[in-house]
Amino acid sequence: MAAVPPFHKRDPDTMTRIVLSSDHAAIDLRQAVAKHVQAKGYEVHDIGPTTPESTHYPAHGEAAAREVASGASDLGIILCGTGQGIMMAANKVKGVRCGVCADPFSAAMIRQHNDANMLSLGARVLGEGLALEIVDAFLSASFEGGRHATRVDMITAIEA
Numbered sequence: 108m109a110a111v112p113p114f115h116k117r118d119p120d121t122m123t124r125i126v127l128s129s130d131h132a133a134i135d136l137r138q139a140v141a142k143h144v145q146a147k148g149y150e151v152h153d154i155g156p157t158t159p160e161s162t163h164y165p166a167h168g169e170a171a172a173r174e175v176a177s178g179a180s181d182l183g184i185i186l187c188g189t190g191q192g193i194m195m196a197a198n199k200v201k202g203v204r205c206g207v208c209a210d211p212f213s214a215a216m217i218r219q220h221n222d223a224n225m226l227s228l229g230a231r232v233l234g235e236g237l238a239l240e241i242v243d244a245f246l247s248a249s250f251e252g253g254r255h256a257t258r259v260d261m262i263t264a265i266e267a
């Protein structure tokens with residue numbers, strides 16, 4: 108497989124594939140997000156789960172993160188009760204920069220300044236309306252580069 112270029116060196120206009128995953132606490136909100144982003148024209152790969160049995164957020168965070176890190180998806184949106192645990196798991200995968208957001212401003216900023224390639228949401232924290240506004244802010248923003256690229260490269264250097 109061809110090497111995936113550093114995320115901030117990719118063309119934002121081609122970033123149309125989104126992987127979604129959650130644990131049991133966030134199935135309904137994940138499905139609402141899937142419907143919302145599909146309606147906006149994004150190609151969605153929803154990797155579940157679909158049944159409400161208690162499950163383990165690290166596995167779902169890792170699975171979505173590996174898809175983003177491999178380039179199979181351009182961006183990821185992951186969810187658990189708080190958004191925190193699944194974000195921690197996703198950020199262990201090399202090449203992933205995932206932030207938990209509870210407001211649209213932060214969601215735009217993690218793209219603009221941190222070149223985040225994944226967004227994490229807390230289904231027990233957010234109502235659906237606010238969650239979808241956060242998703243829109245994340246998807247509408249793009250990386251500003253410049254001094255921010257230097258800092259993102261410093262994050263990547265920590266992984267090495």
Ligand code: RB5
Pocket residue numbers: 130132164187188189190191192193
């Ligand atoms: C599951 O009960 C809960 O711990 C999980 O969804 C998440 O909030 C962990 O960070």
